[in-house]
Amino acid sequence: xxxxxxxxxxxxxxxxxxxxxxxxxxxxxxxxxxxxxxxxxxxxxxxxxxxxxxxxxxxxxxxxxxxxxxxxxxxxxxxxxxxxxxxxxxxxxxxxxxxxxxxxxxxxxxxxxxxxxxxxxxxxxxxxxxxxxxxxxxxxxxxxxxxxxxxxxxxxxxxxxxxxxxxxxxxxxxxxxxxxxxxxxxxxxxxxxxxxxxxxxxxxxxxxxxxxxxxxxxxxxxxxxxxxxxxxxxxxxxxxxxxxxxxxxxxxxxxxxxxxxxxxxxxxxxxxxxxxxxxxxxxxxxxxxxxxxxxxxxxxxxxxxxxxxxxxxxxxxxxxxxxxxxxxxxxxxxxxxxxxxxxxxxxxxxxxxxxxxxxxxxxxxxxxxxxxxxxxxxxxxxxxxxxxxxxxxxxxxxxxxxxxxxxxxxxxxxxxxxxxxxxxxxxxxxxxxxxxxxxxxxxxxxxxxxxxxxxxxxxxxxx
Amino acid sequence: xxxxxxxxxxxxxxxxxxxxxxxxxxxxxxxxxxxxxxxxxxxxxxxxxxxxxxxxxxxxxxxxxxxxxxxxxxxxxxxxxxxxxxxxxxxxxxxxxxxxxxxxxxxxxxx
Numbered sequence: 001x002x003x004x005x006x007x008x009x010x011x012x013x014x015x016x017x018x019x020x021x022x023x024x025x026x027x028x029x030x031x032x033x034x035x036x037x038x039x040x041x042x043x044x045x046x047x048x049x050x051x052x053x054x055x056x057x058x059x060x061x062x063x064x065x066x067x068x069x070x071x072x073x074x075x076x077x078x079x080x081x082x083x084x085x086x087x088x089x090x091x092x093x094x095x096x097x098x099x100x101x102x103x104x105x106x107x108x109x110x111x112x113x114x115x116x117x118x119x120x121x122x123x124x125x126x127x128x129x130x131x132x133x134x135x136x137x138x139x140x141x142x143x144x145x146x147x148x149x150x151x152x153x154x155x156x157x158x159x160x161x162x163x164x165x166x167x168x169x170x171x172x173x174x175x176x177x178x179x180x181x182x183x184x185x186x187x188x189x190x191x192x193x194x195x196x197x198x199x200x201x202x203x204x205x206x207x208x209x210x211x212x213x214x215x216x217x218x219x220x221x222x223x224x225x226x227x228x229x230x231x232x233x234x235x236x237x238x239x240x241x242x243x244x245x246x247x248x249x250x251x252x253x254x255x256x257x258x259x260x261x262x263x264x265x266x267x268x269x270x271x272x273x274x275x276x277x278x279x280x281x282x283x284x285x286x287x288x289x290x291x292x293x294x295x296x297x298x299x300x301x302x303x304x305x306x307x308x309x310x311x312x313x314x315x316x317x318x319x320x321x322x323x324x325x326x327x328x329x330x331x332x333x334x335x336x337x338x339x340x341x342x343x344x345x346x347x348x349x350x351x352x353x354x355x356x357x358x359x360x361x362x363x364x365x366x367x368x369x370x371x372x373x374x375x376x377x378x379x380x381x382x383x384x385x386x387x388x389x390x391x392x393x394x395x396x397x398x399x400x401x402x403x404x405x406x407x408x409x410x411x412x413x414x415x416x417x418x419x420x421x422x423x424x425x426x427x428x429x430x431x432x433x434x435x436x437x438x439x440x441x442x443x444x445x446x447x448x449x450x451x452x453x454x455x456x457x458x459x460x461x462x463x
Numbered sequence: 464x465x466x467x468x469x470x471x472x473x474x475x476x477x478x479x480x481x482x483x484x485x486x487x488x489x490x491x492x493x494x495x496x497x498x499x500x501x502x503x504x505x506x507x508x509x510x511x512x513x514x515x516x517x518x519x520x521x522x523x524x525x526x527x528x529x530x531x532x533x534x535x536x537x538x539x540x541x542x543x544x545x546x547x548x549x550x551x552x553x554x555x556x557x558x559x560x561x562x563x564x565x566x567x568x569x570x571x572x573x574x
Binding site: 020021023024025026027028029030031032043044047048050051052054055059060061 | 481482483486500501502503504505506509510512513514525526528529530531
């Protein structure tokens, strides 16, 4: 009986840092236990975990270390959740092939776009990040040009199909501007998916310009299991943060300068982490969008560049506590940086003779970049019309024209990043590099532009 | 000073004791009102040691287990003395107030 009780106490005493205290406490606990006790009481267990974790921090008379450890745990918990979420998003379900949805929103019309998207994408202006989405749209017909009525119809059809309509339909009409514009939109959700409907109509535009479109974007909401994964990662991260703080605190105890330096670094790390997550989330947050996007955007920031700075600061804090313990970590880190950063030197040069071949579909599945190649001898008017056609496609966001074979864009377009040999670049077609809102926009671009005079090729580019 | 701290210093005042000894003595002195948990006791001992109020006295091995004894330092004795004075003053003040209540006939006071 006593042996089993001792084993259970010993297990609980692992909350305490290694050392003679564990054996001493085991003796006391066994002496206190009545003869018929087989397992620690709940009260004892909670008491041992609580004070054991406190003992891990050292500095028994201090309270500042407890505050710091709690904050470090909060920050490292966020980092753990961010890491787990990053990994989890890799397994997020693809956006569905939405034939039924297309027929519900745009019955009887030819729908462009669709496809899949990465979990997160930069916004149109590049300033923020948003959940990846697929763009769907129809070119205007007589019915869709009345954007308010068409949006109301689409909303009612979606509701009838079981979608939850979020918030009210918004309508904006601007009759004072040129061109006169009208816009109507709403949000709808269903299990795991978020839909934003938006119909825009511009009146009186030139024939070669777009008069708008009725469209919707389809994106994911975070799957339920991802929350579980993130919380689990957060708990592991929080515990690791607490233990690391304890480790550093016990090792720098009694060394005033090292304690102060490590403490200051730790505070900076914590503040930066909380600040980055909060600001990163709020910066990119679209309050109109239903769901918990802000949480995932905040966590996303922590696994980006901010995460590298945070890791560096944390390493400095640990180094201040005990320099030699950090040396292996620095060596590993340097190795990783060297392996990922400095292997881009040797991309082979090439000699293109025409536009590149179509890339394999798998390499462009998630790419939002396309190139339109135009013959060098195309007339200025042909080029203008081609450019207008690119702009007419609802899902094109921006484009740039390239005609200088020494440009980096030429190397990317023709040589996979390698150099173009000799004067081969002088003879190949010029091109537009086009950013699309979502990868599924490409077929519409191809259909709109490929047949125009002067156009040599339209290619979906590996991003 | 929190109650467990007060009782630990009190228990160690006359002689050094080991962990279980302190717990037993505190239970006895407080008429069973205070039962120290081992975690609470050792956290308090660590804190008091860091503040210089108690220190390790000696170590014995009983039944193959280490048993460390702790004793009160003179600073610890002074701290306990000061706390006792403070508590005595508080008790005196409360006693006087209750006596006044009884005198004015404002209601029953037990015993």
